[in-house]
Amino acid sequence: MFTEAQLYSPVTTGVDGDVTVHLSDQHPGVHDPEYRARRNAIAALALxxxxxxxVPPIDYTDEEQEVWRIVSVELARKRERYACAEVIEAADRLGLPSDHIPQLDEVATKLVPLTGFRYVPxxxxxPLRxxxxxxxxxxxxxxxxxxxxSAPLYTPEPDAIHEILGHANQLASPRFAALYETVGAAVARLETEQALKFLADVFWFSLEFGVLxxxxxxxxxxxxxxxxxGEIEEFRDADLRPLDIHAMGTIDYDITHYQPVLYCAESIGEIEDVVGGFFETMTDETVARMVGVKPA
Known part of the structure; x- marks a missing residue:
């Protein structure tokens, strides 16, 4: 099972203003009232x-800090072994702490001088747009x-570990940060949900699950x-295919399992040329042509 970034737990606000995070029956914390209360309180601050x-600071508990310390050390080891040089060097420049969970403002303070990216809760x-x-x-x-x-190396949904140790270490690279900015510029040109979904799927198979x-x-x-x-140990066993924008934007995939198909670039330059080039020029019409449906 895919252990990172499966599904976000729904968040609702009642008529009395109380915020509730609806954990699935399989969530490790679903039967822990203290954890559920924490999730509700943290979600309320974000809303x-x-x-x-x-950015509202979170007063993390000792248990939460220990989870960060365990996962941060383990992922740093795996990053050195399995990540590309651009990410390793970016992570070294960013220098995220391993002894405590950084507040989002702390992440931004480190990230802004490198690539200008900041974090908001x-x-x-x-919503995709x-x-x-x-x-x-x-x-x-x-x-x-x-x-x-209870399960520090597992999460059924994206948490701060995914958002920070995954995305911030990637965003500390000027080359990858530029690709993100190109995605944002593309969204401003898109009007159809079809094109927005296509963009999200290409992003999934590149900046979320890209290999080279x-x-x-x-x-x-x-x-x-x-x-x-878990998956960082297994991705080399996937069906590795060349970069193919049409395939990346149309293939069916299950986010709750390890990805059986990944799209492998020959270099970061190829990612910039193929994936970045697509984001730079994509429109509703080009996506409609690629999926064989004429825009309304």
Whole structure:
């Protein structure tokens, strides 16, 4: 099973203003009342956030801090072994702490001088247009909650470990950050849900689950792989196919399992040319032609 970034738990606000995060029956924390209360409180802070205001700090518990320390050390080891040089060097420049969970403002303080990206809080799922569109302003919407302490190396949904150890280490690279910004610019041109979904799927198979060849080995650069303790060990066994925008935007896939098909670039330059080139020029019409449907 795919252990990172499966599904966001739905978040609702009742008529009395109480915020509730609806964990699935299989979630490790579903039967822990203290964890559920924490999730509700953290989500409420994110929902109260307004652009331009200071990001609300989270008073993380000792258990949450210990989860971060365990996962941070383990993923750093795997990153050195399995990530591409561009990500390893970017992570070294960013220098995220391993002894405590960084607040989102702390992440931004480290990231802005490198690539201009800053982090803002998200309670859970952010609509695609808002999430991807914010990249144009070099803004990344991030959750702030931490997975349940009973399973530190597993999460059924994206948490701060995925958002920070996966995406921030990637966004610390000027080359990858430029690709994100290109995605944001593309969203501003798109009007159809079909084109937006196509963009999200190409992003999934590149900046979330992208791999490349480097010095005779297959290495990863996608944030979903960088933050998955399990899948980062397994991606080389996937069906590795050449970059193909049409295939990446139309293939059926299951986000709840390890990805059986990945698209492998020969270099970062090829990612920039093929994936970045597509994002730079894509429109509703070009996507409609690629999927064989004429725009209305």
């Amino acid at each position: 109260d956030y307004r652009p331009g205001a200071p 998200a309670a859970g799922l952010v 808002e999430f991807f569109g914010s990249f144009a302003d070099r803004t990344f919407h991030s959750t702030q909650y931490i997975r349940h302490h 060849r480097e010095h005779g080995e297959v290495r990863c650069y996608g944030a979903g792989l960088l933050s998955s303790y």
